[in-house]
Amino acid sequence: MTAAGGARFEPDRLDDQAYLTEGDPSGMLRSVASSAAQMRAAYRSSVENGLARIGRDGRPRAIVVAGMGVSALAGDVLEALCRYGAPVPVVTVRGHRLPGWAGAADLVIAVSRSGRTEETVAVTAEAVRRGCALVGVGAPDTPLSALVARVGGPYVPVGGATGVAGQPKATLWSLVVPPILAAAALGLVSAGESEFESAAKRLEDLAHRCRPSSESFINPGKTLAMELAGTLPLIWGTSPLAAVAARRLADRLGGDAGYPAIWGELPEAAHNQIVTFDGPLAGRDLFADPFADEPGESPRLRLFLLRDVEEHPLVAASRTAAVRLAEDRGVPVSEIAAEGAHPLDRLAALVGLCDYASVYLALGYGMDPASAAAELRARISQ
Ligand SMILES: O=P(O)(O)OC[C@H]1O[C@H](O)[C@H](O)[C@@H](O)[C@@H]1O
CATH class of the missing domain: 3.40.50.10490 (Glucose-6-phosphate isomerase like protein; domain 1)
Known part of the structure; x- marks a missing residue:
């Protein structure tokens, strides 16, 4: 489908169960599936280690x-x-x-x-x-x-x-x-056992919907990976919380697949990054070889909007305008909506899905998501 640094994204890999096991020897997909368990264990451990008592001496x-x-x-x-x-x-x-x-x-x-x-x-x-x-x-x-x-x-x-x-x-x-x-x-925040449990349940539900055995056409994690593949992703959050999820996705794409991405937060992104809609990577690639076997070989900009449930009304307006502008300039848009009332739920909904998408993207490119860029990291930290 698309090439990057010599690696090709092959969507068929995502529904090849044997490949998903062999291509992920460290079990990165399993680790994403363990998110709910991590949340529950971290809650218990935090309570056991005295965090619930730290407010006694004042703020x-x-x-x-x-x-x-x-x-x-x-x-x-x-x-x-x-x-x-x-x-x-x-x-x-x-x-x-x-x-x-x-x-x-x-x-x-x-x-x-x-x-x-x-x-x-x-x-x-x-x-x-x-x-x-x-x-x-x-x-x-x-x-x-x-x-x-x-x-x-x-x-x-x-x-x-x-x-x-x-x-x-x-x-x-x-x-x-x-x-x-x-x-x-x-x-400072209202979050107790029931809020962590509700977020854990949401992560569990995502783990079910994004499980490796669920086919690409109904699996939201694989679908998002296919939308990311071959693009230069511009990932915007529509609230401070959604912007953290945007940053997490950009970081994970780099960490899992060595894949570049730009993240931002509305309304700020509408003051600067939006200019890229008129830039050289927006719209159709004018320099693409019209006789190439596979079109769209060079990465083009794609906007990924991580939408929070709670958006400032003016941010919602700038989101709508940005989508219109993107469509106008031929920049495809993917919208990922948070769900849930409590912020922890909404964060889990966004990050849970994005974590799966990133690992599937790496696997689609034939990369081991546990070892991407390991050598580079080791060299720079020496
Ligand atoms: O959480 P730490 O062990 O302090 O690691 C902090 C960071 O170190 C390195 O940069 C790794 O590449 C990151 O993945 C990690 O998050």
Whole structure:
């Protein structure tokens, strides 16, 4: 169907059960299917490790979530949940340093699946020096857990049998749940057992609908993968929460398939990225070889709109206008609608589907979704 970096997307692979097993030796599809179990286990573990009690000494002035890659998304989720309703600001730090203002009145939640990521450990050590309150989430018996233990902060262990080959991208829900429970204990968001259970049920339902044995024409995960294939995806969220899901999809496409994508959030995306609708990658490829066996060989822009249930009315208007403009400029549009009332439900609906689509995209290109870009990552972190 389409070629990228030498790999060809073959839609038939997605309905070839033997291939889906052989092409995914680490069981990345199984790990996506474990999302609901991860959410339930992370909830229990967070409660057992004292997160539900952290509000007893009052609220912090601000919360800093320190993490990199997938772990940093835990901060983005928390920030999106708290942005409009909580009296405490939430900031995500991706890097080596705490913001200058952070001090003893603030809470630092350090998240690292491995417990060893250089940047996160450095920020946590700085938080210890400045006397910040600390919560940790990550592998036990690591530099991160040792730092959190030094100040007697709660630590939610993530690891053991959880996830595929210890990959953080396969353990998103284990990393995201503890900071939310901490914020709930502080009275900043309303999320308890029934909300986590409802989101887990939604993930379970998606796992059923997107299961490998379900054929492409009724499987929403495979359908979305086929819409992504061969395009340059422009992925927009229509709320802060949906934008986190957009970022997650873009990150996963890179991590699973080495596939580039651009993510954004409305209304901001309508002020800049929308210009690409008039750019060289929009519409039909004027330079495409008209005699090529397979048309559309060079990637063209496609807009993926992750629609939240709660949209600002003016954002809804700019979404409608953007869709009209895209159609006008020959840019195909896929709309993925969140479902559910609670934000956790809506996040699960969007991320759950996108996670499947990304793994199916990698498999459609004949790539092992557990090892894409592993060598590049290893080389840059040396
Ligand atoms: O969660 P951590 O172990 O700290 O890892 C943080 C990040 O590290 C690397 O960059 C990996 O490629 C990412 O997938 C991961 O999310």
